Amino acid sequence: xxxxxxxxxxxxxxxxxxxxxxxxxxxxxxxxxxxxxxxxxxxxxxxxxxxxxxxxxxxxxxxxxxxxxxxxxxxxxxxxxxxxxxxxxxxxxxxxxxxxxxxxxxxxxxxxxxxxxxxxxxxxxxxxxxxxxxxxxxxxxxxxxxxxxxxxxxxxxxxxxxxxxxxxxxxxxxxxxxxxxxxxxxxxxxxxxxxxxxxxxxxxxxxxx
Amino acid sequence: xxxxxxxxxxxxxxxxxxxxxxxxxxxxxxxxxxxxxxxxxxxxxxxxxxxxxxxxxxxxxxxxxxxxxxxxxxxxxxxxxxxxxxxxxxxxxxxxxxxxxxxxxxxxxxxxxxxxxxxxxxxxxxxxxxxxxxxxxxxxxxxxxxxxxxxxxxxxxxxxxxxxxxxxxxxxxxxxxxxxxxxxxxxxxxxxxxxxxxxxxxxxxxxxxxxxxxxxxxxxxxxxxxxxxxxxxx
Numbered sequence: 001x002x003x004x005x006x007x008x009x010x011x012x013x014x015x016x017x018x019x020x021x022x023x024x025x026x027x028x029x030x031x032x033x034x035x036x037x038x039x040x041x042x043x044x045x046x047x048x049x050x051x052x053x054x055x056x057x058x059x060x061x062x063x064x065x066x067x068x069x070x071x072x073x074x075x076x077x078x079x080x081x082x083x084x085x086x087x088x089x090x091x092x093x094x095x096x097x098x099x100x101x102x103x104x105x106x107x108x109x110x111x112x113x114x115x116x117x118x119x120x121x122x123x124x125x126x127x128x129x130x131x132x133x134x135x136x137x138x139x140x141x142x143x144x145x146x147x148x149x150x151x152x153x154x155x156x157x158x159x160x161x162x163x164x165x166x167x168x169x170x171x172x173x174x175x176x177x178x179x180x181x182x183x184x185x186x187x188x189x190x191x192x193x194x195x196x197x198x199x200x201x202x203x204x205x206x207x208x209x
Numbered sequence: 210x211x212x213x214x215x216x217x218x219x220x221x222x223x224x225x226x227x228x229x230x231x232x233x234x235x236x237x238x239x240x241x242x243x244x245x246x247x248x249x250x251x252x253x254x255x256x257x258x259x260x261x262x263x264x265x266x267x268x269x270x271x272x273x274x275x276x277x278x279x280x281x282x283x284x285x286x287x288x289x290x291x292x293x294x295x296x297x298x299x300x301x302x303x304x305x306x307x308x309x310x311x312x313x314x315x316x317x318x319x320x321x322x323x324x325x326x327x328x329x330x331x332x333x334x335x336x337x338x339x340x341x342x343x344x345x346x347x348x349x350x351x352x353x354x355x356x357x358x359x360x361x362x363x364x365x366x367x368x369x370x371x372x373x374x375x376x377x378x379x380x381x382x383x384x385x386x387x388x389x390x391x392x393x394x395x396x397x398x399x400x401x402x403x404x405x406x407x408x409x410x411x412x413x414x415x416x417x418x419x420x421x422x423x424x425x426x427x428x429x430x431x432x433x434x435x436x437x438x439x440x441x442x443x
Contacts, residue, residue: 103392
């Protein structure tokens with residue numbers, strides 16, 4: 001590693017999470033608030049690894065009912081039909097609208113799973129003090145931060161369907177129990193990505209050099 | 210200003226900033242007021258010295274995170290776009306969003322009807338989540354930006370607690386999901402296409418424009434400049 005690279009931590013400086021002002025670490029010990037923006041200051045996000053692990057496990061647990069229970073319950077002319085996320089995707093593929101099938105598959109199945117796998121990988125890599133391609137791992141982290149929100153698509157689809165399809169006895173769509181679990185997965189993984197501190201990846205690399 | 214300003218760079222040619230030297234940092238640590246040009250990368254903590262570079266975007270030397278982006282006339286642009294967004298937001302929430310025709314029945318809905326239906330169905334948590342991400346957070350962002358930018362326009366001093374408001378605006382930003390909602394609308398349209406005729410209302414169009422205006426308003430902000438103006442120590 002280049003000897004010229006200096007981090008804020010090595011020089012006893014704390015970078016404000018909200019406004020990026022650099023503050024002397026000793027000053028932070030006595031008064032842990034940013035003088036410029038008032039945010040709470042910490043060298044690294046507090047208990048980053050433990051919090052992220054807890055949220056990842058919670059999301060993994062919610063992911064099971066989210067995929068197994070019905071997302072929507074359609075009543076049309078007296079017959080009820082329950083659809084899970086995956087059966088919705090298959091239905092679209094068979095009916096020829098593969099674009100919609102792709103959107104739902106990517107947003108509701110691929111993104112949440114990929115996001116959780118990436119977070120688990122990042123957590124393990126910090127835990128086992130990996131020095132392998134820290135830059136690419138940071139890019140992976142930025143990716144999880146960016147894509148998580150798109151998983152909400154299915155929740156919005158359900159909301160719109162429920163609002164529109166209220167034609168009395170002819171047809172009605174209700175939100176199924178999976179909607180709640182799926183929303184929980186999206187919200188929890190967003191918090192998980194936020195609680196992980198990517199600077200830990202680099203701390204480990206620097207300490208081991 | 211610069212004689213080389215004809216060579217305008219966009220995207221990855223973005224230059225790398227100078228790395229901070231230990232001497233920089235020593236100066237920085239000795240005083241209570243730190244050097245405003247010195248900045249730590251939010252993703253990997255590496256220190257950089259951001260020399261003014263015109264319109265280049267500066268990336269972290271080590272991990273590639275964006276450290277600085279040139280934002281010309283950020284206050285004027287931000288204010289104009291925020292006001293536009295507010296007008297479109299009022300439009301989007303007052304007019305019908307979608308109408309569904311099936312047989313002789315017509316079902317019309319505005320943005321908030323779906324949320325009310327979810328609530329009545331006993332899914333209050335879900336209803337609240339949709340309300341929060343599609344209505345409350347974007348509204349809070351717009352009003353917050355207006356509160357911050359309006360006094361700064363024309364060089365007046367910032368409003369009371371504007372720094373705290375800006376911090377809030379930045380923190381709620383990931384939870385505003387209007388663009389995701391629009392994709393949801395498109396998927397729902399296709400899904401219902403075989404069951405009934407769907408007529409998109411005024412709201413859908415104003416909502417689609419609102420998303421772009423909102424994104425433009427948010428990305429026209431210049432956080433370093435704003436933090437300099439909103440400094441709580443002043």
